[in-house]
Amino acid sequence: MQDILNIFVKSIFIDNMIFAYFLGMCSYLAVSKTVKTAMGLGLAVTFVLTITLPVNYLLETKVLKQGALAWLDPSFAELDLSFLSFIMFIAVIAAMVQLVEMVVEKFAPALYSALGIFLPLIAVNCSILGGSLFMQERAYENIGQATVFGFGSGIGWLLAIVAIAAIRERLKYSHVPAPLRGLGITFIITGLMGMAFMSFMGIKL
Amino acid sequence: MSAEMKPKKEGLFSKKNRSLLIDPMNANNPITVQVLGICSALAITVKLKPAIVMGLSVIVVTALANVITSLMRNMIPNRIRIIVQLVVVASLVILVDQVLKAYVYDVSKQLSVFVGLIITNCIIMGRIEAFSLGNTPWKSFLDGLGNGAAYGGILIIVAFFRELLGNGTLYDYPVVEWMGLYDLGYKNNGMMLLPPMALIVVALIIWVQRAKTPSLIEKD
Numbered sequence: 001m002q003d004i005l006n007i008f009v010k011s012i013f014i015d016n017m018i019f020a021y022f023l024g025m026c027s028y029l030a031v032s033k034t035v036k037t038a039m040g041l042g043l044a045v046t047f048v049l050t051i052t053l054p055v056n057y058l059l060e061t062k063v064l065k066q067g068a069l070a071w072l073d074p075s076f077a078e079l080d081l082s083f084l085s086f087i088m089f090i091a092v093i094a095a096m097v098q099l100v101e102m103v104v105e106k107f108a109p110a111l112y113s114a115l116g117i118f119l120p121l122i123a124v125n126c127s128i129l130g131g132s133l134f135m136q137e138r139a140y141e142n143i144g145q146a147t148v149f150g151f152g153s154g155i156g157w158l159l160a161i162v163a164i165a166a167i168r169e170r171l172k173y174s175h176v177p178a179p180l181r182g183l184g185i186t187f188i189i190t191g192l193m194g195m196a197f198m199s200f201m202g203i204k205l
Numbered sequence: 206m207s208a209e210m211k212p213k214k215e216g217l218f219s220k221k222n223r224s225l226l227i228d229p230m231n232a233n234n235p236i237t238v239q240v241l242g243i244c245s246a247l248a249i250t251v252k253l254k255p256a257i258v259m260g261l262s263v264i265v266v267t268a269l270a271n272v273i274t275s276l277m278r279n280m281i282p283n284r285i286r287i288i289v290q291l292v293v294v295a296s297l298v299i300l301v302d303q304v305l306k307a308y309v310y311d312v313s314k315q316l317s318v319f320v321g322l323i324i325t326n327c328i329i330m331g332r333i334e335a336f337s338l339g340n341t342p343w344k345s346f347l348d349g350l351g352n353g354a355a356y357g358g359i360l361i362i363v364a365f366f367r368e369l370l371g372n373g374t375l376y377d378y379p380v381v382e383w384m385g386l387y388d389l390g391y392k393n394n395g396m397m398l399l400p401p402m403a404l405i406v407v408a409l410i411i412w413v414q415r416a417k418t419p420s421l422i423e424k425d
Contacts, residue, residue: 022248025243087295087299090295094288123326126326179422191401191402
């Protein structure tokens with residue numbers, strides 16, 4: 001239980017997708033003009049991360065890793081398919097996003113119209129593929145840890161984008177040097193927020 | 206092919222083609238103007254060497270992905286084009302990843318997941334969507350080359366300052382030590398090695414560029 005909690009806190013604050021690894025910056029910058037849309041995108045990212053990570057975890061441990069196919073036939077024990085992981089992960093993510101889109105459209109039309117435009121965009125959001133690749137690199141022990149890591153990373157991303165959106169709403173009323181307006185100042189603020197988040201480093205439960 | 210696509214004899218490096226190659230460097234820079242592809246750009250700019258390798262990989266992938274999708278542009282059904290593009294890009298990235306692992310293993314370890322993240326680099330998808338699906342292979346190649354190079358250029362500028370100021374080295378050569386600045390009491394700024402400083406260096410680059418080219422300044 002404790003290690004799960006630890007992974008959760010770590011993935012939100014210390015290994016924050018945006019402030020520590022800059023993943024998903026494109027949509028982070030493009031969709032952070034108002035808090036409402038930022039919230040929508042953040043929720044969608046959290047949702048997709050939480051469901052793609054367990055699937056990719058199974059794929060990694062049961063199919064791709066060296067010797068992972070041994071459950072099928074002992075003669076596959078030498079097989080190492082990990083060079084295929086990029087294309088498999090991205091295929092799973094694209095398929096899951098499509099699936100989620102259809103399910104949400106059918107059963108939760110209100111949520112669908114709120115997330116609508118963002119859902120298809122998520123397939124090419126770096127933080128989703130990044131989550132799967134970090135999961136592969138860090139070799140989590142079981143599917144629970146991988147899922148919690150996905151959920152935590154999503155929450156961290158949500159936190160970051162909502163915070164920057166709130167700041168940008170206020171920023172409209174401040175006097176920023178002309179060449180820095182818009183993009184430049186957003187970068188600087190993200191940098192400052194990143195520094196603030198670094199104070200969480202070393203927290204352990 | 207349709208009638209208006211009839212090739213008007215155009216030199217390989219006509220003025221229009223050259224502008225495809227050069228425009229992305231400044232007025233249409235993918236990072237500082239279009240804000241694409243920052244995702245994987247900043248985490249690997251702590252040192253010059255990985256930044257250069259990353260820049261080269263992205264140039265290769267953008268140029269080849271543009272050519273391949275451009276060759277197939279009349280065959281791809283519109284509805285599934287994103288998947289087709291992802292498959293093309295992912296296959297190219299796998300190739301690049303295997304080459305890096307074979308020839309520069311240490312750099313490939315440093316880049317870790319960021320090689321894989323070239324797949325979701327918005328520059329590549331953006332150029333395919335915006336350019337190569339409607340243009341001939343040679344033009345798409347130049348466009349991909351230009352955009353990849355512009356991306357690599359920014360990576361190298363950022364990595365140059367971060368490595369020089371943060372570590373006192375350039376491409377692992379101890380430049381600051383050779384200049385003897387440490388004896389004068391100079392200290393490295395360790396802050397430059399931390400992730401947030403990458404964002405601030407990019408912001409400064411944007412500031413300089415927009416101050417020089419006022420047409421790029423955003424309204425309101």
